[in-house]
Amino acid sequence: MVKFELKVNGQEYQLEIPADVSLLEVLREYLGFTGTKEGCGQGECGACTVLVDGQAVNACLYPALKAAGAEVLTIEGLAGPGGKLHPLQEAFISAGAVQCGYCTPGMIMSAKALLDRNPTPTREEIKLGLAGNLCRCTGYNKIITAVEKAAAAINKEK
Amino acid sequence: MPQEYLLPASIEECLHMLAVYPGGRIIAGGTDLMLDLREGRKEAKALIDITRIGELKRISADKDRISIGAAVTHAEVAASELIRQRLPALAAAAGAVGSPQVRNVGTLGGNIVNAQPAADTAVALVALGARAVIVSAAGERQVAVEDLYAGVGRSQVDASKEILTKFIIDLWGAGDASAFARLARRRTLSLPVLNVAVRVKLKEGRCTRARVCLAPVVPRPLPCQEAASVLIGQPPTEEVIARAAAAAKQAAHPRDSLLRGPANYRKDMVEVLLKRALREAFGLPAEEDGHQGQTV
Ligand SMILES: Cc1cc2nc3c(=O)[nH]c(=O)nc-3n(C[C@H](O)[C@H](O)[C@H](O)COP(=O)(O)OP(=O)(O)OC[C@H]3O[C@@H](n4cnc5c(N)ncnc54)[C@H](O)[C@@H]3O)c2cc1C
Ligand code: FES
Ligand code: FES
Numbered sequence: 492m493v494k495f496e497l498k499v500n501g502q503e504y505q506l507e508i509p510a511d512v513s514l515l516e517v518l519r520e521y522l523g524f525t526g527t528k529e530g531c532g533q534g535e536c537g538a539c540t541v542l543v544d545g546q547a548v549n550a551c552l553y554p555a556l557k558a559a560g561a562e563v564l565t566i567e568g569l570a571g572p573g574g575k576l577h578p579l580q581e582a583f584i585s586a587g588a589v590q591c592g593y594c595t596p597g598m599i600m601s602a603k604a605l606l607d608r609n610p611t612p613t614r615e616e617i618k619l620g621l622a623g624n625l626c627r628c629t630g631y632n633k634i635i636t637a638v639e640k641a642a643a644a645i646n647k648e649k
Numbered sequence: 650m651p652q653e654y655l656l657p658a659s660i661e662e663c664l665h666m667l668a669v670y671p672g673g674r675i676i677a678g679g680t681d682l683m684l685d686l687r688e689g690r691k692e693a694k695a696l697i698d699i700t701r702i703g704e705l706k707r708i709s710a711d712k713d714r715i716s717i718g719a720a721v722t723h724a725e726v727a728a729s730e731l732i733r734q735r736l737p738a739l740a741a742a743a744g745a746v747g748s749p750q751v752r753n754v755g756t757l758g759g760n761i762v763n764a765q766p767a768a769d770t771a772v773a774l775v776a777l778g779a780r781a782v783i784v785s786a787a788g789e790r791q792v793a794v795e796d797l798y799a800g801v802g803r804s805q806v807d808a809s810k811e812i813l814t815k816f817i818i819d820l821w822g823a824g825d826a827s828a829f830a831r832l833a834r835r836r837t838l839s840l841p842v843l844n845v846a847v848r849v850k851l852k853e854g855r856c857t858r859a860r861v862c863l864a865p866v867v868p869r870p871l872p873c874q875e876a877a878s879v880l881i882g883q884p885p886t887e888e889v890i891a892r893a894a895a896a897a898k899q900a901a902h903p904r905d906s907l908l909r910g911p912a913n914y915r916k917d918m919v920e921v922l923l924k925r926a927l928r929e930a931f932g933l934p935a936e937e938d939g940h941q942g943q944t945v
Binding site for chain 1: 651652654679680686687693700748749750751753836837838841894
């Protein structure tokens with residue numbers, strides 16, 4: 492067991508964890524951030540996507556201890572003060588981009604990483620940005636539309 | 650089970666940790682190693698994470714060569730203006746790995762030491778003639794990337810004792826060009842059915858140097874001298890490209906594979922892919938050869 496401090500959604504947590512435990516297990520089992528999902532556990536589906544220092548990573552393959560000193564952002568950290576939903580969350584709801592919802596947190600975190608880097612992506616760029624996230628339900632079109640809507644909303648707010 | 654997770658800040662500190670923690674093993678991005686540990690294919694008593702070592706994260710160039718740290722990620726390689734301009738085959742290969750999430754974390758060094766025969770950046774690095782710099786307590790050695798393979802998934806680099814620190818790629822001067830082509834079932838998150846990379850130098854309308862790499866047709870990325878020697882001394886024409894591609898097809902002996910497809914199909918596709926890569930490297934227009942598969 493290794494003693495370690497992890498920063499998630501702006502808050503520091505003291506932990507004692509096995510040296511090879513994944514960031515996904517720490518988030519879900521140690522800290523209760525169950526918004527981040529486990530799909531395949533092998534890097535193939537993107538359901539576990541979180542941001543580490545702004546970069547999308549598969550938490551299921553990411554050693555928790557690698558996140559020492561970094562900022563981890565999960566879906567729980569996206570809403571603003573008073574629980575005001577992030578424009579991406581709003582857009583996923585209004586565009587009908589959520590069916591069973593299992594892929595949604597990962598999709599939204601990948602979309603956030605994309606929009607932070609490229610605030611006006613084309614549909615093709617959105618597809619490439621979300622290429623590491625699988626959805627069994629929606630057929631993707633509405634997800635891509637939701638990201639376009641969110642981009643427009645964020646750019647209008649600015 | 651690993652008892653420690655260590656984050657050395659320098660190569661010296663990392664070597665010291667490898668010495669004092671028997672059973673210690675280097676981890677870079679962990680995109681291969683985390684699964685190997687979980688599924689018992691590899692073991693480590695301590696994980697020594699090299700991604701905070703500044704020297705291993707650097708891309709640099711002088712007039713003769715480019716050097717790329719082993720802990721540089723695929724995303725960083727694919728986005729580097731220097732690599733895109735001078736070593737386009739490598740930028741394309743790094744951009745084809747896995748998914749955005751895998752590219753943000755996976756490294757060039759990990760891709761090579763993991764020693765899969767069709768690792769995308771390995772194919773490009775072999776075509777580019779890259780040398781790996783390997784540091785251990787005994788000192789430093791340089792080995793051509795194609796000579797690092799000991800078998801499928803087995804590298805000559807011993808990650809419990811040695812650090813692959815960087816890759817060195819000599820620049821070939823004016824007329825230096827390279828390209829990468831990949832065949833897979835979809836554009837992301839799929840194993841390559843085949844991947845090829847080429848590097849050529851054009852001088853006064855002739856190809857004066859050439860390197861070709863094919864994979865996976867043997868248990869390591871295969872440098873294809875047969876195709877390269879067809880190109881040397883010749884002008885960059887469709888006819889020459891066709892002869893080089895035919896030579897590569899002749900030299901490649903892929904196996905029947907449930908994952909990657911039947912051998913005869915893949916042998917035919919070696920020819921198609923090599924033509925695509927050579928046209929790109931020679932700056933000729935792409936031609937439609939009637940195949941619908943995805944390449945990058
Ligand atoms: C979903 C998914 C998709 C993938 N798709 C592709 C793909 O399309 N193409 C492809 O080529 N690969 C693919 N990979 C494989 C993998 O991402 C790459 O091989 C990656 O480059 C490995 O790098 P890493 O830094 O994560 O290595 P790690 O997992 O950290 O290490 C791999 C091995 O190398 C050793 N090692 C790492 N760095 C060093 C070093 N500097 N010195 C000595 N030893 C070292 C480790 O001990 C370990 O044995 C995929 C993986 C996943 C999970
Ligand atoms: S659970 Fe991590 S990628 Fe599928
Ligand atoms: S909404 Fe069900 S997996 Fe995407």
